[in-house]
Amino acid sequence: MAKVKMALIYDFDKTLSPKDMQEFHLLQSLGYNNPDEFWAKCEKISKKYNVDGILAYMYLMAIEDPQMTKEKLVKEGNYIKYFKGVETWFARINDYALKYGIELEHYIISSGLKDIIEGTTIAKNFKKIYACSYYYDENGRALWPARAINYTVKTQYIFRINKGIFDETNDVDLNRSTKDEDKYIPYSRMIYFGDGLTDVPSMKVVAGFGGNTIAVFKRNKDAKKLALDLFENKRATFMANADYSEGSKIDKITKGIIDKVAKEALLDEYR
Secondary structure, three states: OOOEEEEEEEOOEOOOEOOOHHHOOHHHHOOOOOHHHHHHHHHHHHHHHOOOHHHHHHHHHHHHOOOOEHHHHHHHHHHOOOOOOHHHHHHHHHHHHHOOOEEEEEEEEEEEEHHHHHOOOOHHHOOEEEEEEEEEOOOOEEEEEEEOOOOOOHHHHHHHHHHOOOOOOOHHHHHOOOOHHHOOOOHHHEEEEEOOHHHHHHHHHHHHOOOEEEEEEOOOHHHHHHHHHHHHOOOOOEEEEOOOOOOOHHHHHHHHHHHHHHHHHHHHOOO
């Protein structure tokens, strides 16, 4: 069987990591011992000036730390913690897929900060990290949001992965009609991992075109209820506790999908 590619696409905050990446250390460095105070301030800016919520938090961070640089944000990645099994997940699931001649590509699509994610211990596992970023001035300071990714903008990157148009400035090829047989990774060979309402548009795109989506939840009542809502409303194909260790539900579901893709790819050779 010829080698087949699959895309495993992840949100970051509360999907691979138990809380928003800014809350591990960055907000404390800005003087917010209670992260809720920062997010409330962002919401106030958003409502008062009709600003997108993602742009509001990027703006507030930049003005509250005028010396914020890319280097400083990358170092914040050192503080990030993960759900159980995440740090060994990528090598394990890659090895499993390769037994069937399937090459897995891992992607991040996040409303968090790209520079922070690039500073994490797991960054090396991703083919592309699509997340919010700043434009830096000649002194290296964050000057302006270069890219802001909210819940609907996330879907753009699903299309990019599908077509193999990874350059974020290349909109011409992204919007050009492409035959299904020429697409880089079919939706049916995608798995989207997300935790909440901001993932709904991406889940709908992937599931709507025949792919699979997993609603990931922490072990608390509210998170589980949200995941259940996503599942019952057919946004998520599966739901599972945020545990990526060997033998966990996420592990079994993902391996089951890989098994299915392998069998379908084998049958395709006889068409």
